[in-house]
Each structure stands twice: as C-alpha cells, then as structure tokens.
Amino acid sequence: MPEESLVSLALTFRLAAVTTFVLLLAGVPLAWWLSQTRSRWRGVAGALVTLPVVLPPTVLGFYLLLLMGPHGPVGQFTRWMGLGLLPFTFAGLVVASVIQKLPFVVQPIQNAFEAMGRRPLEVAASLRASPLDAFFTVALPLARPGILTGAVLGFAHTVGEFGVVLMIGGNIPGVTRVAAVQIYNHVEAMEYAQAHLLAAVLLLLSFIAMQAVYFLNRNKVVVA
Amino acid sequence: MKNNISHIIRGMVLALAVSTAMLVADEIPVAVAANFKAPAEIIAAEFEKSTGHRVLLSPGATGALATQVKHGAPFQVFLSADSSTPTKLVSESLAVEGSQFTYATGKLVLWSAQEGVVDGKGAVLAKESIQHLAVANPKTAPYGAAAIEALTKLNLLVKLQPKLVQGESIAQTHQFVSSGNAELGFVALSQVFKDGKMTSGSGWVVPQELYAPIRQDAVLLAAGKESAAARAWLDFLKGDVAGKIIVSYGYVK
The missing domain is CATH 3.40.190.10 (Periplasmic binding protein-like II)
Structure with missing residues (x-):
C-alpha cells in the first residue's frame, strides 16, 4: 500500500479513537439525563442531538466553516483563548466529528438506560446506595451493551467521515486528509487501483464493526 | 355546459401549444468547470433568450466531471478548465473529434x-x-x-x-x-x-510567465453528437455576445 494511503488510514483511526473517547465522555451523561429527565426541554434537547442524522454533512460543514472562521463566534472565542482557528486542523475535525456522530452514540445508550426502567435504581436506593453510587454500580453495568454499541457506531461512523471533513479540512496530508477523502482524491485523479485498495479496507472494517454491533445486541431487537 | 366544453377545448389547445414548444426547445446538460460557472450562467440566459433552448449547468472540478463523463453521465457539452482533459476524452471516443476549441484563457x-x-x-x-x-x-x-x-x-x-x-x-x-x-x-x-x-x-x-496559459477548452460529448441544440450552444459560445461576457469576467478570449 502506498505511503500516503497508510498515512491517511493512520490519521483516520486516530481521529476515530479521539472522537469516540470524547463522545463517550459527553454522550453517557447526556444519554443519562435524556433518559431520566422530565424537563420540558427534553424534546428540544433530544431533537438537537438527533439533528445531525438528517442534516446533510455539507450543511453542517458549511456552518462550521463560518462559525469556526475568523468572523464566526466560535472562531473569535478560540482565538481569544489563544488556540487559533479550528478549520484545517485535527482539533477542528474532532469537534466536527463529535457534533456529527453524537446521535449515533447517545441513542443506543439512552435506549439502554430507558430499557432498564426505574426498578433497579429503586432497589439500589432501598439498599442505601447514593444516586451516584447507583449510577456507577447499577446503571452503567446494565447499560453496557448499549454503551459498547454506541462506541462501535461512533467509531465506525467517524472512520467513514467524508462530507464535513471535505468542507473544513483543507485536504492536508497527515492532518486532515482522512481515508475517505483520500479515496475521493484517487477517484478524481483516476487512480482507480489505489482507490480500490483503500475502499476495500474501509468496506472490510465497516463490515466488522456492524458484526460487532449485532453480536453485542444478539439478544434483542437492534435500535440504532 | 357549453362553457365547460369551451374550457376543455381551450385547455387542450394550450397543452398542445406547450408540448409543441417543448419539442422545439431542447434541454442541454452541460458540465462546466467551477471557475466558469458565473459567466456560463449569464451566457446561458442570453442563449435561452435567443433560441429558447435550456442549458442545464452542472459545475464541478474538471477531473471530477471527467470521471463522471467516463461513467456515463448524460452531459452533452463539457466546458473544461484545461485543454488536456477534452483532448483525452476525444481520444477515448467519449467526445466528438474536431469539436474542441478554446472558449477562454483563464488567469x-x-x-x-x-x-x-x-x-x-x-x-x-x-x-x-x-x-x-x-x-x-x-x-x-x-x-x-x-x-x-x-x-x-x-x-x-x-x-x-x-x-x-x-x-x-x-x-x-x-x-x-x-x-x-x-x-x-x-x-x-x-x-x-x-x-x-x-x-x-x-x-x-499572477504574471503569465509564471505559469502555462490556462487554456479552457470546450468539447461536444458523445451524448450530444446528434443534438442540434448542443451544437448551437457551442457556436453561441464562440460568438460575440458570449465573447463580451467572457472578457468582462477577466478571461482572455
């Protein structure tokens, strides 16, 4: 495999790993809140989290480019923090991927929390476990298949990331040129052999990821 | 009742008129290099005014558009951002030999x-x-x-x-x-x-001596070979009306 393909694959996996890590940190509490809250904001929050599923990546990419640019509020904030601007950087891709893949991680976890019902927590409370204690020793272990499913889906979706990266990445080798963009470049330059090789690797990985999802959910109907 | 019948007849006459107009006015799918999109829109509007044919512009990167043509995209005319891509398409019989010409030189x-x-x-x-x-x-x-x-x-x-x-x-x-x-x-x-x-x-x-002239060539694609409208569009592109618009956008004709 040519070196530039390997570089793009390595970058893709680094992006997917970092994104999945951030998604779990943010997604588990968010899913927990969505599953437990009776706030009237629940519907709005749920809709916002799910929005990227139906939003074209170009729409998200376009707005992120404007928001994170020098005239956008996010761009002005990151500059004020001394971080510079996010477009054309690895950090920018992580931010974009986290926003875009949030629903794929939050929904399975939220479903898992909702499926277990209130009973386990009530039992834990009657045994004098604090709510935090109950969350870590009862809720999290019970929701494990949902959390793993969310992680696999988030990872696999980020590996296949294309549209948003194309809009805000700038196609920089080793920094923002991920595998899917590399495939697109190869096809445009009519380098079909290289495109095939990379595409086959992504196809195989996606299949393995889906197998993992089905394995994790083998005892129930998959809601993903 | 009489009124109704006259309505129906009028409707049929209208439908006939519209469908006849559609027979004469063709639609020409055109792949256009992204840099030429703005002038192409103006030229297409002028062309429509004088001939009634509709030009459907699909802008994109020249390489991407060429790949689409190779895989059966139904474009009849290709306005490339270079001269080598149309030449290549001609050599692969995807474009009509002898139809290639430089419509603009880019800066x-x-x-x-x-x-x-x-x-x-x-x-x-x-x-x-x-x-x-x-x-x-x-x-x-x-x-x-x-x-x-x-x-x-x-x-x-x-x-x-x-x-x-x-x-x-x-x-x-x-x-x-x-x-x-x-x-x-x-x-x-x-x-x-x-x-x-x-x-x-x-x-x-950028001074011209720093880069080879960007000769932007147009070519009639195989899908447009039999289309008189597509050929008319290419002729229009060579004409004075189009030339003035092209120059006003900073190209050399």
Missing part, C-alpha cells in the same frame, strides 16, 4: 478577502505571518496546478508547503478565502473580477 490571481493584504507584486507570499494559503487540488483542478507551478517558479513552494490548504475545486478554494479561514489563496480571476475590476478584497494578478 490566476492571488487573492485575499481583506483590503490591503495582497500587494501589487505578491510580496505578501514571503511573509512569515501567513498561516494558510489556499490552492485548488493540483491533481484535479487546472488552477491548482497553475498555482503550484507559479510557487515553484518563485522558489516558494518548499517554504509554503506546510501552509497549503486544498479546496476540492476552485469554487471551494474561493470559499476558504472569502470566509477568511485562509488569509489568502490562488483563485481564478473570474471569481473575483467583474466589469473590469476586483469586486472585493485585494489581489495580485
């Missing part, structure tokens, strides 16, 4: 959306403070290849390489610069030029 400009950033000699390229210089993908977009050629001749390519960000087409490259995410970039003059002057920001029209 490269170093441009910033801000006033006063780019000076009249391009000396800004040597500044350390530049963080991002946008170019179109040199593998697929002729203006990208021209930008790399110019940087190479200026002995600046090695120094600026880490600062390069690539747009997928010259249109996206322009977007990177106009949104301010890249302070400056190499774009097509046609994107920032209208009626004899720069529309906004600051720019340096």
Whole structure:
C-alpha cells in the first residue's frame, strides 16, 4: 500500500479513537439525563442531538466553516483563548466529528438506560446506595451493551467521515486528509487501483464493526 | 355546459401549444468547470433568450466531471478548465473529434478577502505571518496546478508547503478565502473580477510567465453528437455576445 494511503488510514483511526473517547465522555451523561429527565426541554434537547442524522454533512460543514472562521463566534472565542482557528486542523475535525456522530452514540445508550426502567435504581436506593453510587454500580453495568454499541457506531461512523471533513479540512496530508477523502482524491485523479485498495479496507472494517454491533445486541431487537 | 366544453377545448389547445414548444426547445446538460460557472450562467440566459433552448449547468472540478463523463453521465457539452482533459476524452471516443476549441484563457490571481493584504507584486507570499494559503487540488483542478507551478517558479513552494490548504475545486478554494479561514489563496480571476475590476478584497494578478496559459477548452460529448441544440450552444459560445461576457469576467478570449 502506498505511503500516503497508510498515512491517511493512520490519521483516520486516530481521529476515530479521539472522537469516540470524547463522545463517550459527553454522550453517557447526556444519554443519562435524556433518559431520566422530565424537563420540558427534553424534546428540544433530544431533537438537537438527533439533528445531525438528517442534516446533510455539507450543511453542517458549511456552518462550521463560518462559525469556526475568523468572523464566526466560535472562531473569535478560540482565538481569544489563544488556540487559533479550528478549520484545517485535527482539533477542528474532532469537534466536527463529535457534533456529527453524537446521535449515533447517545441513542443506543439512552435506549439502554430507558430499557432498564426505574426498578433497579429503586432497589439500589432501598439498599442505601447514593444516586451516584447507583449510577456507577447499577446503571452503567446494565447499560453496557448499549454503551459498547454506541462506541462501535461512533467509531465506525467517524472512520467513514467524508462530507464535513471535505468542507473544513483543507485536504492536508497527515492532518486532515482522512481515508475517505483520500479515496475521493484517487477517484478524481483516476487512480482507480489505489482507490480500490483503500475502499476495500474501509468496506472490510465497516463490515466488522456492524458484526460487532449485532453480536453485542444478539439478544434483542437492534435500535440504532 | 357549453362553457365547460369551451374550457376543455381551450385547455387542450394550450397543452398542445406547450408540448409543441417543448419539442422545439431542447434541454442541454452541460458540465462546466467551477471557475466558469458565473459567466456560463449569464451566457446561458442570453442563449435561452435567443433560441429558447435550456442549458442545464452542472459545475464541478474538471477531473471530477471527467470521471463522471467516463461513467456515463448524460452531459452533452463539457466546458473544461484545461485543454488536456477534452483532448483525452476525444481520444477515448467519449467526445466528438474536431469539436474542441478554446472558449477562454483563464488567469490566476492571488487573492485575499481583506483590503490591503495582497500587494501589487505578491510580496505578501514571503511573509512569515501567513498561516494558510489556499490552492485548488493540483491533481484535479487546472488552477491548482497553475498555482503550484507559479510557487515553484518563485522558489516558494518548499517554504509554503506546510501552509497549503486544498479546496476540492476552485469554487471551494474561493470559499476558504472569502470566509477568511485562509488569509489568502490562488483563485481564478473570474471569481473575483467583474466589469473590469476586483469586486472585493485585494489581489495580485499572477504574471503569465509564471505559469502555462490556462487554456479552457470546450468539447461536444458523445451524448450530444446528434443534438442540434448542443451544437448551437457551442457556436453561441464562440460568438460575440458570449465573447463580451467572457472578457468582462477577466478571461482572455
């Protein structure tokens, strides 16, 4: 495999790993809140989290480019923090991927929390476990298949990331040129052999990821 | 009742008239290089006015459009951003031999959306403070290849390489610069030029000796071989009306 393909694959996996890590940190509490809250904001929050599923990546990419640019509020904030601007950087891709893949991680976890019902927590409370204690020793272990499913889906979706990266990445080798963009470049330059090789690797990985999802959910109907 | 019948008859006459008009007015699907999108729209409007034929423009990067043509895209005419892609399509029998001609010669400009950033000699390229210089993908977009050629001749390519960000087409490259995410970039003059002057920001029209002329060729594709409307569109493109519009966008005819 040519070196530039390997570089793009390595970058893709680094992006997917970092994104999945951030998604779990943010997604588990968010899913927990969505599953437990009776706030009237629940519907709005749920809709916002799910929005990227139906939003074209170009729409998200376009707005992120404007928001994170020098005239956008996010761009002005990151500059004020001394971080510079996010477009054309690895950090920018992580931010974009986290926003875009949030629903794929939050929904399975939220479903898992909702499926277990209130009973386990009530039992834990009657045994004098604090709510935090109950969350870590009862809720999290019970929701494990949902959390793993969310992680696999988030990872696999980020590996296949294309549209948003194309809009805000700038196609920089080793920094923002991920595998899917590399495939697109190869096809445009009519380098079909290289495109095939990379595409086959992504196809195989996606299949393995889906197998993992089905394995994790083998005892129930998959809601993903 | 009588009224109803006359309504029906009138409706039928109208339907007949519309369908006859549709027989005469053809639709011509045209693949157009992203840099020529704006003038092509104006020319297409003029063409429609004088012939009634509708031109359906699909803008994109030249390489991407060529790939689509190879895989059966139904375009009848290709307005490329270079001359080699149409030649290649002719040699592969995907375009009609003898139909190729240069409709415009493009100019490269170093441009910033801000006033006063780019000076009249391009000396800004040597500044350390530049963080991002946008170019179109040199593998697929002729203006990208021209930008790399110019940087190479200026002995600046090695120094600026880490600062390069690539747009997928010259249109996206322009977007990177106009949104301010890249302070400056190499774009097509046609994107920032209208009626004899720069529309906004600051720019340096790159001297012709720094890059091979960007001869933009048009060609009749195999799918348009039998279409009189497609041939009429190509003739219109060679004419004076189109020529004036092309020049007003900063191209050399």
